[in-house]
Amino acid sequence: MHLEYLSHFIRTQQYTTPLNWDEIFQRQAKLAVEIGFGNGEFLVFLAKQKPEYNFVGFETSITSLVKIQKKIQAESLTNIKVALADGRFALREFFKDNSVDEVYTNFPCPWPKKSHQEKRFTNQGFAETLSAVLSFEGTFQLVTDVNWYAEQMKDVLLRTKCFDLVQFTENDKIVVGTRYEKKWLSEGRKTYTVLVKKINHMSVNRWTWEEGWMPHIHLNEVDEQRLLQLSGKVFRDQRGVFVVKYVYTRESEYLLRIVSNEEGFQQRYFISVEREKDGWLVKLDPDAPAYRTPVVKFSVRKIAEVIGS
Numbered sequence: 001m002h003l004e005y006l007s008h009f010i011r012t013q014q015y016t017t018p019l020n021w022d023e024i025f026q027r028q029a030k031l032a033v034e035i036g037f038g039n040g041e042f043l044v045f046l047a048k049q050k051p052e053y054n055f056v057g058f059e060t061s062i063t064s065l066v067k068i069q070k071k072i073q074a075e076s077l078t079n080i081k082v083a084l085a086d087g088r089f090a091l092r093e094f095f096k097d098n099s100v101d102e103v104y105t106n107f108p109c110p111w112p113k114k115s116h117q118e119k120r121f122t123n124q125g126f127a128e129t130l131s132a133v134l135s136f137e138g139t140f141q142l143v144t145d146v147n148w149y150a151e152q153m154k155d156v157l158l159r160t161k162c163f164d165l166v167q168f169t170e171n172d173k174i175v176v177g178t179r180y181e182k183k184w185l186s187e188g189r190k191t192y193t194v195l196v197k198k199i200n201h202m203s204v205n206r207w208t209w210e211e212g213w214m215p216h217i218h219l220n221e222v223d224e225q226r227l228l229q230l231s232g233k234v235f236r237d238q239r240g241v242f243v244v245k246y247v248y249t250r251e252s253e254y255l256l257r258i259v260s261n262e263e264g265f266q267q268r269y270f271i272s273v274e275r276e277k278d279g280w281l282v283k284l285d286p287d288a289p290a291y292r293t294p295v296v297k298f299s300v301r302k303i304a305e306v307i308g309s
């Protein structure tokens, strides 16, 4: 589905990181972020309630982006932008230190299986990201129906020594008004609110902030036989892994479909290998853009190394 026609949608891969939010909103204002806004009830409610704030919502579901758009348009709101992105990655990469005033997440999937735990928000990396990007006294609020998840979130945040616990409550009434909250309360479940305030700062390493990297490598010769045999090959370095899913051919051009994974952050993109007047060009294909993370850079370099002859 093409999302570009949606006026509040931002295609974050097209920006250099961190994003200039004042420019994107065309005004300077406090920033609030919701991760996993679902149908968008809470984000739209907040944006109406606090017109002086700029709101950014991250979702991994395209359906959610389409649904919230209708609500934003119905309310004629100009202080919301939404993006299709993993909120944990986005919070770390798209925002400068001390620049976000409020972060919210409501009813995230708890990923109860141990094998899925890297998908949870209750990990140290996310707590450190919050302690970097939140402004001093900025807040993070989690609402969940899962008691152990709330406890885990509280513990991981407090362990950083960067937060004061403002609230840890059990609720039997509406707090955020979202679809999942209504669903769980109607089934007689309780919900839990964890609210913390930043009191200390921590710096975190950003994967995409390094400048001066051009995703282009020139080769004089290419071993086309070897290139065609790359399908299914897996390459690793210390930061992560990428797989060449398929190699497509078209006249004097090859397109490699890649899936990369670094610490659970998955990207799907293409690397193209094109014949030029004086050789070949290996580059990230702009039609399915990827964030320039260490593994993405490694993948371009590695493919060029393997096929160069």
Ligand SMILES: C[S@@+](CC[C@H](N)C(=O)[O-])C[C@H]1O[C@@H](n2cnc3c(N)ncnc32)[C@H](O)[C@@H]1O
Residues within 6 Å of the ligand: 035, 036, 037, 038, 039, 058, 059, 060, 061, 064, 085, 086, 087, 088, 105, 106, 107, 108, 109, 178, 179, 180, 181
């Ligand atoms: C259980 S639903 C809750 C939706 C909404 N907050 C509510 O309370 O009704 C979880 C939502 O988080 C989104 N999601 C899951 N992982 C995410 C991530 N890493 N970044 C952003 N959104 C995510 C899912 O697509 C889904 O819409």
